[in-house]
Amino acid sequence: MTYSLDTITLNSKIKKIEKAIIFCHGFGGNNKMTALSLQNWAKLMPNTIIFCPQAPERNLDKKDSFKWFDQPDVSKNFITPKILHAEYLLNKYIDEVIEKNFLDEKKLILGGFSQGCMISLQVAIKSLRKINSVIGYSGKIINIDYLTNKIKSKPKIYLFHGMHDDIIDISFYFQTCKFLKKNNFILETKIFKNYKHKINQKALLEGYKIMRKSDLF
Numbered sequence: 001m002t003y004s005l006d007t008i009t010l011n012s013k014i015k016k017i018e019k020a021i022i023f024c025h026g027f028g029g030n031n032k033m034t035a036l037s038l039q040n041w042a043k044l045m046p047n048t049i050i051f052c053p054q055a056p057e058r059n060l061d062k063k064d065s066f067k068w069f070d071q072p073d074v075s076k077n078f079i080t081p082k083i084l085h086a087e088y089l090l091n092k093y094i095d096e097v098i099e100k101n102f103l104d105e106k107k108l109i110l111g112g113f114s115q116g117c118m119i120s121l122q123v124a125i126k127s128l129r130k131i132n133s134v135i136g137y138s139g140k141i142i143n144i145d146y147l148t149n150k151i152k153s154k155p156k157i158y159l160f161h162g163m164h165d166d167i168i169d170i171s172f173y174f175q176t177c178k179f180l181k182k183n184n185f186i187l188e189t190k191i192f193k194n195y196k197h198k199i200n201q202k203a204l205l206e207g208y209k210i211m212r213k214s215d216l217f
Contacts, residue, residue: 024116
């Protein structure tokens with residue numbers, strides 16, 4: 001099955017899809033890295049189909065490196081056209097995944113790492129679709145002022161962050177949590193001590209445990 005974003009699908013041959021996950025890589029990543037990282041999720045959740053989309057724009061600094069938007073965009077005081085374009089493309093992709101696989105949007109989890117977490121939070125909160133939840137690692141809300149008056153949906157949110165993140169400082173995690181709590185989102189979080197800007201199997205296992213505890217699987 002083809003989509004508007006280059007995709008690797010895990011558990012693609014299951015007969016009965018109980019849940020679906022769309023997981024977006026970070027700046028400089030690609031869908032092959034995502035698929036490799038999520039192999040254990042696929043084993044632990046055999047009736048869950050997992051989509052690993054590739055960001056639309058190639059990062060020219062490195063081979064097989066892609067981005068949802070430019071890194072400096074997240075430090076500006078407004079939402080840039082590139083961020084809005086990435087949001088549009090991810091929304092289009094979500095629609096395709098739901099429609100082509102006959103999915104119930106309430107059984108869909110959107111998530112990602114770093115930039116993938118950022119764009120997932122923005123898309124899910126602004127969307128008219130009532131997706132189940134967002135699971136995000138080492139990210140943040142891109143621009144709180146922008147998003148404050150654009151809340152259209154309140155999926156459950158699961159956030160994970162490294163205490164010593166050297167790319168997305170832990171202070172952004174606290175700002176994001178404060179915003180979500182203030183706006184009455186259901187929120188579960190975990191901070192990893194002695195942990196920088198990365199996502200590894202330990203962190204992914206913790207994400208699985210929280211989703212499991214929340215009766216998603």
